[in-house]
Amino acid sequence: MKLEVEFPLILRAVPPRASIIKDVVVKDVVTVEIPEFSASEALLAMRVTGVDSSTQKPFNVRYHSVGDGMYVNAVQPEIEAGRVRYEFGYKETQRFAPLFHNDLHCEAQTVVDNVARTHKSAAAKHIFPEVLAKAHQDNKDKARGKPPVQVSLPMFKDLKFPRIDDQDVDRARAAIMCRIDDLVIVDGKFMLRRPEPVYLADASTDRREPAVFVKFNVTVAELRGAEKIRLDQAYFAADDLEGVLAYAAEMWRIKKQDDQDYEARLVGNPIEVLDPAGLRFDGDRISVIRAAEAIRRNFMETILPQANGGPSYLREAVARNFENTSLEAIVNYKHLEAALKPSDGSTTTDELCGRIRDCMSGSEAERFANGLEASMLEVAIGRWERREARRNFGLIF
Secondary structure (H helix, E strand, C coil): CEEEEEEEEEEEEECCCCCCCEEEEEEEEEEEECCEECHHHCEEEEEEEEECCCCCCEEEEEEEEECCEEEEECCCCCEECCEECCCECCCCCCCCCCHHHCHHHHHHHHHHHHHHHHCHHHHHHCEECCHHHHHHHHHHHCCCCCCCCCECCCEHHHCCCCECCHHHHHHHHHHHHHHHCCEEEECCEEEEECCCCEEEEECCCCCCCCEEEEECCCCHHHHCCCCCCCCCEEEECCCCHHHHHHHHHHHHHHHHCCCCCCCCEEECCCCEECCHHHCCCCHHHHHHHHHHHHHHHHHHHHHCCCCCCCHHHHHHHHHHHHHCCCHHHHHHHHHHHHHHCCCCCCCCHHHHHHHHHHHHHCCCHHHCCCCHHHHHHHHHHHHHHHHHHHHHHCCCC
8 A cells, every 4th residue: 555654753953934953843754655465364373461560451462474574453543645644742652553653753742841841931942843842731731531732743845944964854764664664454454563472481580480471572682682681581482381481490490509390480371372383483593592692791701801990901901811811712702703693594503503512612611601501501502402303303302
């Protein structure tokens, strides 16, 4: 479907008939082609039910497998003569609204709210158009349930700005296109791409018992975030509840350092998988990648000193740590780092497992992982190795 989509454009610019830079909120428009699918092409892959912790209201979210992604039903936008209109107003955002009426709308509200709050005595002089600040404050002061005051923003193309950064406009248009790329139309209705719900096995120290949680909207970047990775936590696909419970219990046993049998607890309702063929999340591979990121971080922490001195001290400490590192350890680190970089699939998970094994068995292995971490690492990469053994040799374990 070909559509024109209006969206809020937030800039720092000199408005017409002005001479100083102000916060500018106007409307821009892009013409897009949104892919269309039939109902038979949108397989219902899974269903997630539960209670929203913030509102205490029950929810029931259905995930459809469409093309190469997972999609949920969206709040339908209003379309007038082939255009999705945008009006600024202090209105409540929906849980799954089309992104050009949700995220960007919230961003515009935040900008106006910050200006109104910072410049209470002269808000109208520091926002464009000036009615935005007043309408925003009036809507905040209204009792709940009353219709919000709508403000028609001027179109970007209809105004001549004495000064503006064209790169800001390009970035804003690129941002809306990224959001629209997450939209499809199935049987005449809009649907939004969402990350596949997954299970998180958590045996971290802030838990009183091993637990498993259902996680929504976990992106690939978050899964690979080296600063947040812990080996006592791991992600599993929605069709592997048994595996995630066993993993959490085993990690807990390793941390307790005993031979007792523990049982992990699922917090909330299990994910209801209706069509396993629609699932794409590969928890075993992600576990290997996260393990590699963790030991890469561990090694670098042995090179970098604590930041308790000046630049001269830091340089000397890094040089001293580097000199005390064996050539084999450096080579193993560089091989691991190289194996982690490709995002085009040129590095296989088996190769990455081999690099991790080299680091764990080579010189100064304790700098990559030691003690309990080494045992946890064995469990983390063992998930992949056991799966591949079953596939390649037909083994059952």
